[in-house]
Amino acid sequence: MLDATPFRRQAQPARPPLEAEAAPETPARRVRKIIHVDMDAFFASVEQRDDPSLRGRPVAVGGARARGVVAAASYEARAFGVRSAMPSVTALRKCPDLVFVKPRFDVYKSVSREIRAIFSEHASLVEPLSLDEAYLDVTENLTGAPSATRIAEEIRAKIFARTGLTASAGVSYNKFLAKLASDHKKPDGLFVVPPARGEAFVEPLPVARLHGVGPATEARMKRLGIETVADLKALPLGLLQERFGKAGAYYYGIARAIDERPVRPDRIRKSLGTESTFFEDLHGFEAMRLALLPILDKLWRQAQALGVSGRTVTLKAKTADFRIFSRSRSRSEPVPERAALEAESLALLRPLLTEAASPLRRGVRLLGVTLGALSGPDLRPAPRQLDLGLS
Structure with missing residues (x-):
């Protein structure tokens, strides 16, 4: 049986195939072979590659201005605690020698196309998640290779070359585990989770490692005594659904390393959004405006990284009593810049607060912004709609 151990490009001794590859198939259920590939500190690594003077130095891609945000950080910078989405002033306090470079998204997109071309040499089922990561289903692959581990090794070697x-x-045998595994031995690592070890692999993980568990959900789980995936697994489905709604069934499944989502190569992203839940309710326009700024920064970075633009801006607000309100506005042309996205979002927020007897005046516990009607190099242009002003 293959142990779940890391692999490096530098050492490639003969090894047995992934257990999922050796296990016999049954008509009822076929074990899939899924690879998740994630580039290491992609934006920062491209900058260090192209500028030798940056190699070995702490580098942040982003703006060093007062309201700047780190879009990506090199591993040298991460050693000081610098992370993406961190305000630039905070990053500089943590690492005074931090070097800021302006993002070059045209270069990142070009490199991403090279990487996707490598994926297409091995698999027809490729689901890109962003410029620097993707899922591949290699159960049936284009090279006829019986081992997903070997395919992953070849892909990593080609990317480097x-x-x-x-x-x-x-x-691994599903998307959830493959993504966790790719992060397990970063950077420049390869990690395998066979079917027999799926549950054992996830049980000791803190719940914060699970996709969909943000700070607010993590805090709720900890109040229930849920610290690890093993704690989550110990709870019945009914209780999880009672406490977490529709997400309860999702948590129940991944706590058992179950994820039936297929790799979707034809997935067309229709919208892109981000939101934040606050530990304390927000009151007043200015408090909500300030809370929206990092949300908008994150959304704009995601749109740039994916190479997409959108014409429809949607603002979402959840009140202290859990009622949800949303407002949308569509433009004739895509939102051209971050400042325009902010202006559109605030224009949607202000009327919600000025309406007579507005529920938002009692407090807001969540804000979110979505960019819709997306278009881009890998997307079909979205059809134009009349600007109705409301969702």
């Missing part, structure tokens, strides 16, 4: 960049990969 053609781009000079390193990638980490996770191999």
